[in-house]
Amino acid sequence: MFSFTARIIARDLSLALRRPADLAAPLCFFLIVASLFAFGVGPEPELLRRLAPGILWVGALLSTLLSLPRMFADDFADGTLEQIALAPYPLGLAALGKAISHWLISGLPLALLSPVLALQFDLPPDALVILFFSILIGTPALSGIGSIGAGLTLGLRGAAVLISLVVLPLYIPALILGAGAVDAVVHGMSPRPHLFLLAAFSTGSIVFTPWAAAAALKISLE
């Protein structure tokens, strides 16, 4: 059963690695958005340090959003998705594979890049570590919830805008908890409550969202 999921992950990864430019685009976007805020609010270190957790997390959300429309679109366009739906495995497992590969392509690099960006904002070292972990733990939820939005808007005109309308309200808990964890460290408190809740949110999302995404895909494929 899970070999099916693993196959889908391997296939998506090899497809993504053959187009490195597509991989890099959301990361560059993350970089630019984070810098834009510094340009916008001015270079005062105190203010930037205060804003950094929120800015970096919002940047990560937006970059994730940017790569969501592609999650199923190419497979839908060339008919692969229909073949996957016809396979003798639950479609939820395929959706799980898609979400995991999306996380490996978008969430993991974002987490790796975030401490570097946080240096620009003069975050203290222990906050850098927590920022990395909060984005690492939080992005699976973003990919999972995003897979529902991507499935629902598959093949629609204006899909990219619709995805943000559908998905962003559902991203808010991850944003609050993730940015809250970093904020707690900056203020000298323990980030553990935030991180544990974020981990719970992510785990729950990974368990439940593939089935909702599969239902959405079935509707879109009808």
Next chain:
Amino acid sequence: MQMINWYKFAAPSAFYPLAGRMIPWFWCLAALFGSAGLWLGLVIAPIDFQQGEGYRIIFVHVGASWMAMFIYLVMAFWAAIGLAFNTRLSGMMTRALAPTGACFAFLSLWTGAFWGKPMWGAWWVWDARLTSTLILFFLYIAFIALSNAIDDARRADKAGAVLVLASVVNIPIIYFSVNWWNSLHQGASVSLTKSSSMATIMLWGMLLCALAMWMYSIAIALIRVRGIILERERNAEWVRALLAKETSVKEDNAPC
């Protein structure tokens, strides 16, 4: 003994006349409860010793907030029925309810801001309950945007249903937010298990106003669902017959 055949009214053609007959009743109930509630709230109820006249906003605010949450639950109910039994009417009901729910969510935020300015000194605070109600408003907008973006009505219904069911978790979060987080928003004043922390007369005014909004929501949703039924079934035999009848009646009444 089966008194009512529910399956019969799952057909839009059977539900259309039934809704038409029910609408005036719900309008009457809404007017009745509304006038009684407003009379109790605005005329009879005494001035609050802490909040002065300003507290009277609750007669709109509480009912609107309840309805905003409740309508989302009802939408989730119809969405689940629609996905489970593949009935057409469920999707139409979900879509008919959404604009009313969005309006109530907006009304709740707006009246809350009017109340917050004199009481808290701020139009808006980033508080758990306010924020989660704002998310609810966004969710209504997302549902309306998604179902309007899909041309195929059946697909729009089902996609909307999946979205509503996936996001209905927000409702308990709003409802319990004042208990879970330290919030500027006051805790629940009304509870089923213990006696209310409000004066009886205010409580009755508030409940009557909430009932009026409930009845109004049903009436307006039924009107909207009748519109949706006519639009979707415009090529069906019964709609043509209905239209032919309506136009002939109008021609009979027209002055010569």
